[in-house]
Amino acid sequence: MSRQTVRPGREIFFIPTLLGLVSLAGLIFALVVDGPGDALAWLGIGAPLAAIVWAWFARRTWPAERARKAAD
């Protein structure tokens, strides 16, 4: 986690935009198809939930960890 580099807007919004588009695609896809195609729509609509779970396990940080990194 670097405090020095300032990220440009397109980088800040890259993943949120991707998640938004995938969600919308899922929402619309389920409207136009019926049956097995629904499973694809579930993946799209569920993507934000997957991202939250991923962030919780992969992006959670503690001060102690930061201190250890700083010492290295």
Place this chain on the structure above:
Amino acid sequence: MMSRKTVKAWYLVHKWTSLICTLFLLLLCITGLPLIFYEEIETALGRHPEAAAAAPGTPLANLDRIAADALSRRPGEVLQYVSFEDHDPIVYVTTGKSLGAVDGHIATYDAHTGAKIDAPPLTEGVMYFIFRLHYDMFAGLPGALFLGLMGGLFVVAIVSGVVVYAPFMRRLPFGSVREGRSTRLKWLDLHNLLGVTTLAWALVVGGTGLINTLATPILYLWQAGQLAEMTAPYKGKPPPVRLDSLDRAVATARAAAPGMTPSIVAYPGTPFSSRNHYAVFMHGETPLTSRILKPALVDAETGALTGIRNMPWYAVALFISQPLHFGDYGGMPMKILWALLDIVTIVVLCSGLYLWLGRRRSSVETRLTELERGGLEPAPALREAAE
């Protein structure tokens, strides 16, 4: 990069639109959660009507007989609507004290046998109570429009939230959750993460909810527009003395719309038809077309088809908004996803409220500094972090 003044303006928009709508949004999210499973809960409670088992191809009972039976059980009332359950062979007959009465009585019938089914009233029970809280807080059209306004503020709160997400995340990778520094920082990070990931879903459900509250104005618009246009030749004509067969009117509409199924029939003189017509609303079969109604107007005296048309764009917008708001068009997994996303939204609302309560007494400038520094406290803490 936005100037501090711009960030401040967006921050204030986010703060005030959120503050005004949060309590109502919490009501909507909490009541909305069981409503996702309306049908399943009603079935589990034994309130969903059950038709007798029938072999495929069993002919349908005569609708005139069903309507006459319903009317004979409600002396002094008039027939208003006959509607059809989507997936079950169930017919509902609505009667009321007048053609325009909104508190009509609904009787349930087996579509094959034509026998009356003793089902609990649709307008009673815990699910109906929750639905009314969600739809109009028991306050009718003004209640619905008020909740629509709250939905509009929610949409503005989401958009302004996205704008202030940018300065906050300038130095943080996506998904950062900083634990162990302060409870506030952790919830600030979670508020951002949960809010930005579920952004599209929340905008869709919020926006379509807003459109759903406009159902009544949209009906008025359709009456004054397309309905008036289609029935223009009948202007000034007296209402029919004797009504032709309802069953034949439905058959005529079916013939005029191959591959479509009747959804609801409005009797002449009700708000959904003219004085001289049965309005038979037909729907298609896919998740999308099953929501889009197509009215066939059948002369109630002669039984002849007057016309069948696609509804105007504003009505179609309303029809498409319904599944997108309810999440009932992609099976049980979609309903479960809808419930989980609803719960995430509840957490976003509660964390937003918590963040505001915890910082009420600090100045806007302090809060802007907090925002621009990615949630870190001013100077001393920032120095410590940089070391």
